Amino acid sequence: MLGVGTVLNLYNGEISQVLGQAAQKKHVIWLQGGSDSGCTISILQAAHPDLIDAVIDFKLAADYWTTVMTPEEDPRYDFGWWSAGYRSEDTSNVPLINAVFGNAPVDALIVEGTVQTGTPKGGAPGEYCVLAEHEGRPVTMWEAAQKLYQKAAYTVAYGQCSAFGNIPSAKGNLTGSMSLVNSLKTANVYDSKKPVISIAGCPGHPDWMLLTLASVLQGFNPDLDELGRPRAFFNQFIHDGCPRRGYYDKGEFAVNYDDPQCLWKLGCRGPITVSHCAITRWNNGVGFCTQQGPMCWGCMHPNFPDSPAGGDPTQPVPGSFFNEIEAAPSLLGINVNTAALALAGGAAIGIAAHAVRRKGGRPPPEEHDVVEVERE
Amino acid sequence: MSAKIVIDPVTRIEGHMKIELEVEGNSVKTAKNTATMYRGFENIVQGRDPRDCAPILSAICGVCHTDHHLNSVRAVENASGALQYIDGYVNDKTDLPLNAALNRNIVQAANTLYSHAAHIFVLAGPDFKLYGLLDALSKSLVVNNYADLLKRVIIPAQQFMHQTITLLGGKTPHQRGAIPGGTPVRPDIAVIARTLERFRELRKITDIAAPVIWNFVTSRALVLASLGAGTGNFLSLGMQPDPTTSSGTSKMPYVFSRGVILNSSPQKLGAIEPFDPRNITENVDKSWYDQAGTQSVFDEAPPKPDMSKSGAYTWAKSPLYKGQSCEVGPLSRVLAAGIYQKLGEVIHGIVPEVPGLPLNPMGSVFDRTVARALELVALTGSDNTTKNLEVLGTPLNLSLVDVLTALGLKTEKYNGLAEKWILSLDPGAPAYAKINVPSDGEGVGLWEAPRGSLFHWIRIKGAKTDNYQVVAPTTWNVHPDGPLEKALVGTPIDKDAKDPALGNMYLRKVAWVVRSFDLCLACTVHAIDANGSEAVLEFP
Numbered sequence: 001m002l003g004v005g006t007v008l009n010l011y012n013g014e015i016s017q018v019l020g021q022a023a024q025k026k027h028v029i030w031l032q033g034g035s036d037s038g039c040t041i042s043i044l045q046a047a048h049p050d051l052i053d054a055v056i057d058f059k060l061a062a063d064y065w066t067t068v069m070t071p072e073e074d075p076r077y078d079f080g081w082w083s084a085g086y087r088s089e090d091t092s093n094v095p096l097i098n099a100v101f102g103n104a105p106v107d108a109l110i111v112e113g114t115v116q117t118g119t120p121k122g123g124a125p126g127e128y129c130v131l132a133e134h135e136g137r138p139v140t141m142w143e144a145a146q147k148l149y150q151k152a153a154y155t156v157a158y159g160q161c162s163a164f165g166n167i168p169s170a171k172g173n174l175t176g177s178m179s180l181v182n183s184l185k186t187a188n189v190y191d192s193k194k195p196v197i198s199i200a201g202c203p204g205h206p207d208w209m210l211l212t213l214a215s216v217l218q219g220f221n222p223d224l225d226e227l228g229r230p231r232a233f234f235n236q237f238i239h240d241g242c243p244r245r246g247y248y249d250k251g252e253f254a255v256n257y258d259d260p261q262c263l264w265k266l267g268c269r270g271p272i273t274v275s276h277c278a279i280t281r282w283n284n285g286v287g288f289c290t291q292q293g294p295m296c297w298g299c300m301h302p303n304f305p306d307s308p309a310g311g312d313p314t315q316p317v318p319g320s321f322f323n324e325i326e327a328a329p330s331l332l333g334i335n336v337n338t339a340a341l342a343l344a345g346g347a348a349i350g351i352a353a354h355a356v357r358r359k360g361g362r363p364p365p366e367e368h369d370v371v372e373v374e375r376e
Numbered sequence: 377m378s379a380k381i382v383i384d385p386v387t388r389i390e391g392h393m394k395i396e397l398e399v400e401g402n403s404v405k406t407a408k409n410t411a412t413m414y415r416g417f418e419n420i421v422q423g424r425d426p427r428d429c430a431p432i433l434s435a436i437c438g439v440c441h442t443d444h445h446l447n448s449v450r451a452v453e454n455a456s457g458a459l460q461y462i463d464g465y466v467n468d469k470t471d472l473p474l475n476a477a478l479n480r481n482i483v484q485a486a487n488t489l490y491s492h493a494a495h496i497f498v499l500a501g502p503d504f505k506l507y508g509l510l511d512a513l514s515k516s517l518v519v520n521n522y523a524d525l526l527k528r529v530i531i532p533a534q535q536f537m538h539q540t541i542t543l544l545g546g547k548t549p550h551q552r553g554a555i556p557g558g559t560p561v562r563p564d565i566a567v568i569a570r571t572l573e574r575f576r577e578l579r580k581i582t583d584i585a586a587p588v589i590w591n592f593v594t595s596r597a598l599v600l601a602s603l604g605a606g607t608g609n610f611l612s613l614g615m616q617p618d619p620t621t622s623s624g625t626s627k628m629p630y631v632f633s634r635g636v637i638l639n640s641s642p643q644k645l646g647a648i649e650p651f652d653p654r655n656i657t658e659n660v661d662k663s664w665y666d667q668a669g670t671q672s673v674f675d676e677a678p679p680k681p682d683m684s685k686s687g688a689y690t691w692a693k694s695p696l697y698k699g700q701s702c703e704v705g706p707l708s709r710v711l712a713a714g715i716y717q718k719l720g721e722v723i724h725g726i727v728p729e730v731p732g733l734p735l736n737p738m739g740s741v742f743d744r745t746v747a748r749a750l751e752l753v754a755l756t757g758s759d760n761t762t763k764n765l766e767v768l769g770t771p772l773n774l775s776l777v778d779v780l781t782a783l784g785l786k787t788e789k790y791n792g793l794a795e796k797w798i799l800s801l802d803p804g805a806p807a808y809a810k811i812n813v814p815s816d817g818e819g820v821g822l823w824e825a826p827r828g829s830l831f832h833w834i835r836i837k838g839a840k841t842d843n844y845q846v847v848a849p850t851t852w853n854v855h856p857d858g859p860l861e862k863a864l865v866g867t868p869i870d871k872d873a874k875d876p877a878l879g880n881m882y883l884r885k886v887a888w889v890v891r892s893f894d895l896c897l898a899c900t901v902h903a904i905d906a907n908g909s910e911a912v913l914e915f916p
Binding site: 032033034035036037038039040041042044045047050051052053055056066067068069070071072074076077086088089090092093116120121122123127128129130131132133138141166167168170171172173174175177202203256257258260277282283284286287288289290291292293294295297299305318319320321322 | 381382383384385386387388389390391392394412413414415416417419420421422423424425427428431432435436437438439441494498499502503505510521522523526527531534535538539541542543544545546547548549550551552553555557558559560561562567570664666680681682683684685806807808810882883886887896898
């Protein structure tokens with residue numbers, strides 16, 4: 001439906017290069033901005049490949065990654081940071097400073113968290129997030145992200161915050177928090193020929209991330225959709241692979257949150273949210289939200305947590321996650337002109353099909369106005 | 377002559393922190409810790425459906441990714457009357473189905489276990505050269521280097537717990553297994569079996585690793601106990617309300633009970649006193665907000681970010697209990713519950729040189745590390761009856777099972793608290809009961825995250841979130857003049873020091889002190905208040 005491109009080209013032998021032993025060390029900088037470190041924790045959950053496979057086989061040198069790096073001269077503990085200049089607790093900024101202001105090579109930049117571009121009273125632009133001190137002045141996330149994006153061969157926005165802004169950028173935030181791409185555009189440094197690869201989701205799925213990273217570190221450009229997401233992992237609605245789909249097809253809907261039927265009427269966002277959650281599943285494939293019980297909260301939807309919550313995004317306070325999406329006027333009425341919601345077109349077709357199907361299903365259908373949106 | 381050392385960023389903690397040390401001679405004279413990132417969550421939930429706060433506030437922290445979600449749900453349930461704090465905040469009473477109460481305990485146990493394992497191995501472990509585990513495990517497993525240890529032991533250990541949370545919560549980080557009224561996850565036999573299996577796998581790892589870590593840490597007990605003395609005030613909001621006693625969900629006692637210890641001296645631990653949320657206040661004198669002074673946590677007027685304020689140096693506010701700066705975390709939990717002292721008596725009976733536990737009544741690197749490891753063993757249980765535990769190199773003739781028994785945490789029938797709750801799940805029985813969220817009211821969530829006490833408060837007006845307040849664990853530990861700054865003062869620094877086993881010691885003792893608190897800066901600076909409004913304190 002959305003194209004058959006893949007991160008890894010399965011037909012001409014590239015996959016063996018991508019997943020095989022890399023020839024030389026690849027330098028990676030992992031930046032955390034307005035983040036909760038959930039994506040760092042998520043990457044530890046990677047299963048196929050796992051993080052150690054990535055480090056050893058892909059020759060990934062994590063020159064800077066604050067949550068795991070250690071100033072330990074024993075080479076058994078060095079995944080790149082010691083070689084990059086981290087020698088004692090008080091030189092933790094050296095690998096970052098060398099990458100941002102010096103000559104240290106950067107093959108891939110990974111960004112976790114939003115970029116805060118606001119100026120606090122008495123502070124400098126972007127000073128809501130300071131990464132390090134350099135020559136007595138603060139280095140902000142915004143500054144580091146701009147410089148490293150321009151320098152790095154590839155940039156991956158890992159997780160919903162850096163991909164789409166997520167909760168720190170939601171209605172009510174005071175910090176000028178935004179996605180990586182928007183912060184680069186605000187600073188006039190974004191180059192559309194050098195797209196940011198976005199692994200959406202709160203958190204980003206670790207297997208998708210490492211496969212994408214493996215791909216770019218070997219120099220293969222992933223096939224991306226219009227929002228920068230690798231099509232290999234973002235080319236169908238979660239609803240399409242939902243284990244409850246059979247109930248939906250029969251028109252059987254859950255009344256209570258712990259019922260086994262389709263969760264649509266309780267607020268499930270699976271029908272409008274694009275990703276391979278239902279295929280890869282989570283945490284070594286043991287399950288995912290609608291399989292285990294919770295509805296899909298739309299954490300990979302470009303407008304999470306505001307408009308997928310069923311609210312009108314032009315209004316100050318978005319609606320509730322517990323609203324049925326079909327009953328939410330904003331979903332089909334207001335956002336159709338935005339690039340983000342172009343993707344909801346597929347869902348609109350699904351909604352239309354759903355409404356038609358329900359007429360013959362059970363329980364007796366309620367009538368809803370359904371607007372069909374064409375995908376451009 | 378004093379010298380200045382700046383550590384920015386501090387690594388292997390969660391989030392963004394800078395530490396400035398003024399060093400005189402060979403030790404730290406003053407310490408200033410700065411939280412360097414601000415997001416502002418409580419503004420974002422303002423005006424939203426109270427039930428929507430949980431998934432939004434969950435993103436305060438992706439490390440204790442279960443706690444903010446769960447505790448926000450609890451605050452809403454408290455406002456609805458479905459959760460009540462009874463017997464003077466000692467016990468919980470809930471209208472939720474048993475399956476829901478159990479689900480939360482198992483998820484919370486998994487969350488705590490993964491978090492402790494991640495801290496012990498990945499965050500603090502390298503400072504201790506992994507406690508000699510590499511050598512110990514190379515004899516029994518295929519582990520030759522740190523990468524092997526990570527791949528075969530550490531990553532699987534924390535993955536088992538994440539998989540458990542996914543089985544009971546949908547996905548993780550940021551599980552969605554709790555909503556006001558219960559959980560959407562109705563347990564079936566397959567989920568129960570898979571959950572059980574993962575806890576048992578973790579137990580196998582714990583049984584091998586825990587005695588190695590214990591003996592490494594206790595062999596350095598005197599050095600580690602001399603480092604990192606905090607404020608001597610300890611706070612715990614209670615961990616694991618147990619629905620499997622004879623009174624069921626109508627009266628759930630806490631496994632690690634709620635309580636406060638104030639005014640300890642280096643010689644003597646303070647007495648345990650009951651907790652009351654009305655004693656919590658917050659001060660912003662040294663924080664980058666436009667106000668000054670101390671206010672009740674319930675009706676704070678909304679401060680605005682202001683970096684121009686004189687004397688301010690951090691985004692962290694200062695939470696206080698009865699005006700005192702309190703330490704929170706595993707040590708506070710086992711102290712407030714009285715069980716750590718009990719273990720101390722047992723050890724003192726065997727090794728008279730050890731006066732008892734805590735070794736340092738003001739808190740120390742030793743006590744924090746041992747308390748964290750004890751919780752890990754208590755929640756997983758143990759099958760290890762090998763009597764190989766030592767203190768200061770003296771054999772105790774005790775095994776892990778003996779320690780659990782001494783602490784009263786070894787249930788007769790089951791291994792570990794988590795397993796007891798898993799086997800109490802009722803397959804197919806309801807896990808959710810509809811509750812009515814009031815259109816006007818307020819509610820409190822009292823909870824223990826892995827890193828310590830977590831407090832949520834919501835005021836609901838016109839069926840919308842009118843005001844929300846979060847006091848997170850690390851805020852208690854890293855605020856201006858708080859436990860971490862106190863703990864750093866006096867820490868030895870010697871450019872040339874070497875430890876034969878541990879190598880270069882420059883700043884290593886500072887690192888031990890800092891990481892003993894298991895810091896989470898994202899939680900610390902989560903917020904300013906949405907809207908100050910007068911609070912009437914009546915919690916069901």
